[in-house]
Amino acid sequence: MIDLQVDLPGLSMKNPIMPASGCFSFGREYSEFYDLGQLGAVIMKAATGEQRQGNPTPRVAETASGMLNAIGLQNPGVEKIVETEVPFLAQFNVPIIANVAGSTIEEYEKVATVLNTSTDIAAIELNISCPNVKEGGIQFGTNPQMAKEVTQRVKAISRFPVYVKLSPNVTNIVEMAESIEEAGADGITMINTLTGMQINLSTQQPLIANKTGGLSGPAVKPIAIRMIYEVRQAVSLPIIGMGGIATAEDVLEFLLAGADAVAIGTENFHNPLVCPEIIAALPEVLKQYGFSSVKEAVGKAHSA
Amino acid sequence: MIDLQVDLPGLSMKNPIMPASGCFSFGREYSEFYDLGQLGAVIMKAATGEQRQGNPTPRVAETASGMLNAIGLQNPGVEKIVETEVPFLAQFNVPIIANVAGSTIEEYEKVATVLNTSTDIAAIELNISCPNVKEGGIQFGTNPQMAKEVTQRVKAISRFPVYVKLSPNVTNIVEMAESIEEAGADGITMINTLTGMQINLSTQQPLIANKTGGLSGPAVKPIAIRMIYEVRQAVSLPIIGMGGIATAEDVLEFLLAGADAVAIGTENFHNPLVCPEIIAALPEVLKQYGFSSVKEAVGKAHSA
Amino acid sequence: MKKKVRMKLISSKKLAKDTIELVLENEYISEEAQPGQFVHLAVPNHTLRRPISIAEINKAAGTVTLLFKIVGEGTKALANLSVGTEIDALGPNGNGFPLSDLQAGDSVLIVGGGVGVPPLYFLARALHDKGMKIRAVLGFQEKEAVFYETAFQELGETQIVTNDGSYGAQGFVTNVINEQNPIHRYFACGPLPMLAAVQHQLKNKTGYLSFEERMGCGIGACYACVIPTNENAGYKKICQDGPVFAANEVVL
Amino acid sequence: MKKKVRMKLISSKKLAKDTIELVLENEYISEEAQPGQFVHLAVPNHTLRRPISIAEINKAAGTVTLLFKIVGEGTKALANLSVGTEIDALGPNGNGFPLSDLQAGDSVLIVGGGVGVPPLYFLARALHDKGMKIRAVLGFQEKEAVFYETAFQELGETQIVTNDGSYGAQGFVTNVINEQNPIHRYFACGPLPMLAAVQHQLKNKTGYLSFEERMGCGIGACYACVIPTNENAGYKKICQDGPVFAANEVVL
């Protein structure tokens, strides 16, 4: 028997597999493909203080082994999410992680405050890859001071463990992780998307209406693995790893690099059954490489 | 007739296509596949002050639509390069760009000084993605101050136009480009590789002996396009673009984003004939999208 | 439960310039499909699936017909598949054209442009089976691009328009639509400018438009494929709430 | 000029556990190939080519035989190609085994391990044609992995060793090499630990070893595939200066 159980702050998970934020909406669509109760956890789409319409279309483009997206945080607002989406997900009895976004620290605080009213949430994930409108649009997630402050402020009011989602668009990912740790975060999720662009040869303009979009999918996996490896060496917070996972072998690679659990994003679009398929395949893959549990594999690449 | 001519500081090129540094050695091997005289220019493999052995193996790994490399600047040293490699390349009558690397500013200066003795070099490309041993190994290319200083110091002594090669592993590529411009650089080449890692599931250790390696190939193209687009908006230096180019359509995408010319790296390994094939295909592709010259297409994505 | 299925390629043929018709075998999709729905096809070595409308079904044979134009790498790869290959598909996806409130004898106008025509053929067959009076106006760029003319003629009055006048009437579909004709309902699918023109021209009629947008998931989970509506909800999802919307609901 | 060629797949068969033999048609490579050289094969949708040694040639038929083990995605894709497919290849690459100074009647020891065996077969055929006395020691993991035994037997004395003793002698090739035997020259190809052991055991003999390393270009341009030598030059390139090196030249 291979032990898939993973216990992280607020998250008691029967396996380390969860869908990544924004790639799973609030679960309704995937619940028509499989029983969501099989998942280790779920991460919901970003919630903001009020309803947001998001960006104009086109919002996605295909790239070599990846895709660009600029959805723009379209969501019905945190209150509606707590009211109608969380209860839907709660029936599956898996830990629910709420992804929290905002344009100001105050908006993050508002979202966290409203989430506090829910009895069905297990943890929150701070999406700090958002532009801070009060600081000229610099992303919270690319400035260690700003990241620290938003983490501290949310941590101070949230009754749930706080995971902070790191942006890979930085010179020094370790510095970001250390700021987050100092701010009192309970865990790290990484990586969010890399900023990219595609130009439409016919229109001669950026294809995505927002001009830039976030790159995800297998193309970014080597960057995710490198960053997780570096962060694992520097901080002691648990890490939920993501970025290009498509197979159970990929999951093992993330565990070895230092992830305690993983999230799967883009691959859901290609294969809506990827999460349950990986959950089914993982025990055999762990066994093949000599592990009897997920825990055993975590961080193994550091022990040479 | 489609006009492919491109004129940049020190470089009068009959077309915008050149092989990227490190992917073409000093041209001998590719000269057995085609007449190098067809190329717009050539960029030589990095030259350092003394001979370097480079890293242990494995030095490369394959990734989704890309590869990782950590060659480690193996080269015979700048003197030997000037003595035996530059004369070999000179016979093809295309502008030669020398890629300059070092561990200290003094080493960059030494390489530039020795290159000054060559009569066959057209320009130099400063590879600032090297760790600065005097500054605790921080890469010159990830710190605007260090990048500026090394550029100024080399610019002060080189008798050739100086192109600086930007590292994409930074939070703010525009800030880097601006520092380089202030330092008096004649042009920018971008992007170098993104730092990545792959873990070998069998050994459970990083596959590349150096642990991390540089990611290149089609996987990184969206990041290269985004960065070139951003830099083009901020600085007025000419840009030689690279990162994932494999087809003449890709070349057009780089031109539209703001590159004046392009370099091709990884694809040479897949197809040693890629440079002449793209040179042959480019006129038709330009025509198809309504351009009668390379110059017309440059930066077109900015003029909406 | 929704399904991810494998569709076996039974035949592949070129119907017009760069225009390929595939017949695929899959009982489930053939059984479930409604006119206006699409399948979301995986293309080997591509991250994103390609949405293609269902152009026809044959329930007896358990087959589904798709018709598409080669416009990029994905459609090129689909065009090059050899018979016998299995294609990984999601579907049938989307809502389809609303038909239930139409009566036998009702007059229906069908307006198609280019590769917007295929889903309208499936629709026209269904309308015809229900005894409706069909008039089809089909626009193409040029003579070489025309397909399904006789197929539509068997179902009703059919008029072809080409932009360059190389076949049928010259111009745009809107040139030949007569808004004075009695129409109980119109259905249109084609390029956005055509849909906007039709929506404007027939603003006093009840009609439904089918839209395209770049998709991620194709099932409503990623919010890639939205379209602005004049309802409170704002954006709706083409893959899930559409691809068919009431003409007076969407903002073009 | 060097060439990028297309090799047409004539036959594909499984010779042993996970071990595939391909026969490919290409006159140029068949004509030019020397024992020890390799072809660098493009695999659709993979960035890097795969280096595979030439196991045999048939100049009359213009064919080249390759033998490889399925170890990952690339070799799996090569194993699944259907007859008639054209594979994009560079080659013949590398230096090959030096033979010119050997005389008819010389005793040659051939030591192969696993998928190191194929290039030695091409070599053994060439040595046999020149009238040399061949002794081959071939190591495999287990009985199911053994291939080319009878082919080698036709060329000289052949001894099979398996790690688990399921066939032939049990253990490693070094267990059965007798360094007292008269050997004018030895040639070895196989996993690095085997080559190191052979190099050590036969340090008083003249020998050549053929190496593997992860490659980029495969033609000497990228410096991916180096091996440390005890010469001034330091690292040499396996793809260009090798894959065959004098046993006393390399540092293992």
Ligand SMILES: Cc1cc2nc3c(=O)[nH]c(=O)nc-3n(C[C@H](O)[C@H](O)[C@H](O)COP(=O)(O)OP(=O)(O)OC[C@H]3O[C@@H](n4cnc5c(N)ncnc54)[C@H](O)[C@@H]3O)c2cc1C
């Ligand atoms: C609901 C729906 C039904 C469709 N039905 C048909 C049909 O029956 N026949 C037909 O010929 N075409 C149809 N299309 C358009 C078809 O999906 C695109 O032509 C196809 O995806 C292009 O793929 P490609 O790889 O060849 O082009 P590329 O341009 O290389 O594709 C790159 C990316 O953009 C997407 N894309 C490009 N153009 C479109 C487009 N017009 N709509 C949506 N995504 C696009 C691709 O799916 C892919 O993700 C439909 C689109 C939608 C949304």
Ligand SMILES: Cc1cc2nc3c(=O)[nH]c(=O)nc-3n(C[C@H](O)[C@H](O)[C@H](O)COP(=O)(O)OP(=O)(O)OC[C@H]3O[C@@H](n4cnc5c(N)ncnc54)[C@H](O)[C@@H]3O)c2cc1C
């Ligand atoms: C000169 C030379 C000759 C060779 N001849 C043969 C032969 O005749 N028969 C045979 O079975 N194998 C041979 N090999 C090994 C063969 O190249 C690898 O087994 C093959 O590249 C693995 O590819 P993959 O995609 O299946 O494995 P993966 O592990 O998925 O490959 C990932 C990457 O690593 C590289 N790689 C993995 N293992 C090796 C290796 N051992 N050597 C070099 N690159 C590797 C691949 O080329 C690819 O770039 C030779 C290698 C070299 C260098």
Ligand SMILES: Cc1cc2nc3c(=O)[nH]c(=O)nc-3n(C[C@H](O)[C@H](O)[C@H](O)COP(=O)(O)O)c2cc1C
């Ligand atoms: C369409 C799309 C929407 C996304 N939306 C969000 C989001 O709302 N909040 C967030 O934190 N991350 C979002 N992400 C990022 C993913 O959660 C994930 O970090 C990233 O895509 C890398 O994983 P992958 O390669 O498996 O997709 C989104 C990604 C995609 C592709």
Ligand SMILES: Cc1cc2nc3c(=O)[nH]c(=O)nc-3n(C[C@H](O)[C@H](O)[C@H](O)COP(=O)(O)O)c2cc1C
């Ligand atoms: C094997 C290899 C070696 C490289 N060596 C160098 C080098 O010596 N100096 C340098 O500036 N860039 C070097 N690069 C980076 C390339 O010049 C180029 O910037 C990068 O690979 C992106 O382009 P590509 O995707 O076309 O390969 C190297 C890249 C590869 C793949």
Ligand code: FES
């Ligand atoms: S494509 Fe994902 S919501 Fe429509």
Ligand code: FES
């Ligand atoms: S593989 Fe490039 S030098 Fe050998």
